[in-house]
Amino acid sequence: MVKSKVSIIIPCFNEETTILDILKRCKPYADEIIVSVAKKSTDKTYQIAKDFGATVVTDNGLGKADGMKVGASISKGGILIFIDADGSHIPEDIPSILRCFEEESADVVITSRMRGGSDELHGSISKFVRMILSDIITLIINYRFGLRITDSQNGFRGIKKSVFDSLKLKAKHTEVETEMLMKAAKMKYKICEIPSKELARKGGISKLNILKHGWRYLWVVLSNIFW
Numbered sequence: 001m002v003k004s005k006v007s008i009i010i011p012c013f014n015e016e017t018t019i020l021d022i023l024k025r026c027k028p029y030a031d032e033i034i035v036s037v038a039k040k041s042t043d044k045t046y047q048i049a050k051d052f053g054a055t056v057v058t059d060n061g062l063g064k065a066d067g068m069k070v071g072a073s074i075s076k077g078g079i080l081i082f083i084d085a086d087g088s089h090i091p092e093d094i095p096s097i098l099r100c101f102e103e104e105s106a107d108v109v110i111t112s113r114m115r116g117g118s119d120e121l122h123g124s125i126s127k128f129v130r131m132i133l134s135d136i137i138t139l140i141i142n143y144r145f146g147l148r149i150t151d152s153q154n155g156f157r158g159i160k161k162s163v164f165d166s167l168k169l170k171a172k173h174t175e176v177e178t179e180m181l182m183k184a185a186k187m188k189y190k191i192c193e194i195p196s197k198e199l200a201r202k203g204g205i206s207k208l209n210i211l212k213h214g215w216r217y218l219w220v221v222l223s224n225i226f227w
């Protein structure tokens with residue numbers, strides 16, 4: 001398995017109904033767990049995570065990417081694992097992510113809902129639009145950088161901390177996954193992908209509004225497609 005210490009970072013915004021279960025299931029695979037709670041969060045997520053024994057920080061209120069970066073900035077592990085707190089990701093797949101760093105010498109490991117299946121990508125117009133936008137972005141990334149990935153947007157992923165720091169990410173919201181992947185590809189880091197099923201979220205509906213945030217994804221793609 002991976003020799004580097006593993007920091008699991010969980011960005012949260014009002015996830016009191018799911019965070020404890022995620023923490024319990026992540027604990028066997030982590031040297032440290034960092035819960036980055038959104039400044040605008042109003043429920044008991046912070047206290048639940050603190051009582052569990054996780055390292056808990058509050059972000060600057062700028063969005064998911066801000067929470068990820070705040071968590072990464074205090075992490076001590078050489079490998080960072082990002083996982084959402086809404087119950088849609090499967091923590092038991094973390095060992096498969098870690099094996100890619102050890103056996104494939106990966107710098108970035110993405111989990112793919114396209115290969116693992118998803119209970120969240122179908123069933124409504126909004127989900128259909130999200131899937132199409134994700135597929136278009138993935139297609140652009142593959143053709144631009146010569147990759148063969150199937151899911152560029154999934155937030156469940158691993159990255160070496162040294163690589164994460166070198167990317168100097170600027171995104172503030174969920175478009176950070178796109179920026180992370182494109183910058184890693186531009187800098188010739190090795191990117192691997194494994195299947196992981198996406199479950200129906202236990203924490204309610206998605207907080208992503210495509211009409212409100214879709215332009216952010218397009219801007220990230222356009223600003224990173226050329227060197």
